Amino acid sequence: MNINLIMNNNYFEIIRAGINTTFQDEGRDNLYHIGIPFSGAMDRRNFYLANKLVNNVLNAPIVEFAYQGPQLKYVGDKLNISVTGDVVFKIKKNDTEIVGNCYESYQIENGDEINILSTNKSVYGYLAIGAEIDLNYQWKSCSINTRAKIGSNNGNKLTDGQKFNLLNINTKQNKKKLNYINSKVENLRIIKGTNFDYFSLEGAKNFFSKQFIVSKLSDRMGMRLEGPKIENIVNSNIKSEGLIKGVIQVPADGNPIIMLSDHGTIGGYPKIGVVASVDYDRLVQISPGSKIKFQEIELSDAETLFKLYEMETQNLLSQI
């Protein structure tokens, strides 16, 4: 009896939480009207691939981190893990330390440590765990939305010294590997927004030809850009209305802001464009200081490209 209790007590202890570490799944829908965004894993493809590598259902809760990830100590039965993204990490077993490869599953044991050092020239990385993470759900999702304090961990980022428990561990070794390298984008494909004609010809030309720099003031809510001024000739405010992820708003100062997964649901700045869905996973991975350009695309092309991207994701999943 006593042994059973000990055997069932599987958990991770967070030695160092990292910069912006949260639990995420696919997020929560149909709540925009009360002010709650989708949230969920920022880079869907890497989220799904990580779960598949440890034989989880694709929408299983995952540890998402940005820039510097967590250092975790594991206590419990044998367990499979995987890391996806462009991530530098190490696994420590007793006195030996190995450098981990992304897109490869590893079996870890009692006392092992996972140290996620950095996301290399990218932003988000994922740690999937071949077990059920014991989490609270709100609106059928564990995704942490720190602004509204919604989701697991009382809607807060993970902190140093915390523990999280694991249930239904898959102890069988599950050796999986995928040959995959994240492609980067510098040209983001944009569909013209509903207020495109608020901007001067010169402003519109600047928007589609000049470089923009991703500002440090970027997070899960939005990405701020700096670049040539985009002159507004109508009104720098509109009557507040709904937003969706990928919308590019231009406030009075002329610096565009791209709405990301935890965005405010309503906004009052003109919408110059929307990032095509095909580029969203790669958009969120563009790190502060990077230079980007916008390229206009028609709706029908955006739809076709998204279909191809989805097929590619399915193809990658089927190789695992």
Place this chain on the structure above:
Amino acid sequence: MIKNISNLGDAAVYCDFGKEVNKEINSNVIKYFYSIRNQKIKGINNLTPSYNKLIISFDLKLTNFKEIKKKIENLNINEAFVQNNKKITIPVCCEATFGLDIDILEKKLSLKREKILENFFNKEYFCYMTGFIAGMPFLGNLNKNMHTKRLETPRVRVPKGSVGITEQFANIYTFESPGGWNIIGNTPVEVFDSGNEKDPNMISPGDEVTFNEISLDEYKSYHEQ
């Protein structure tokens, strides 16, 4: 009733009901919102009603703009749809610690504090929409002599419970948040309750809201009652 339907990106439909902000247009938006929701149309995963627009988000894996547009154009709108509107009273304390911008408003509006508060409290408001942050209600309309712009420099942190005004609107900050509205007081009431998943918002579009002034003592003892 929809003046124009266009695409917002590749995964949302943008329904424009007009330029003006008034109860009639907003009621049309809300009617469409409920009608679309009740139809449970395949692929639609979010709806955002606002003053005079309705944005319909959909899953591009399951459907596309053309399909959703067609369905919206052929939709039967239930004209007889009766909204279950509530009348809600929100207590607000305007003492110095809470009424952060009353001094500035005296100058901007050329009105004395007493007159500003009298105007604000002697009014029934209509909830046009909720959002930006979870549960934040956008209420209107303030008297013409109360209309003013946002703060020139928005606050990095507006305290939770703050009641603000700008243009013809009033709102309540349901969480600490950045914001540029002129803050005239603070409510001890939890206007958003994430613990109540079925009905987390105290105030919903279509509801009628009045504010009543409370003292600092009443504010402090509010949660002890």
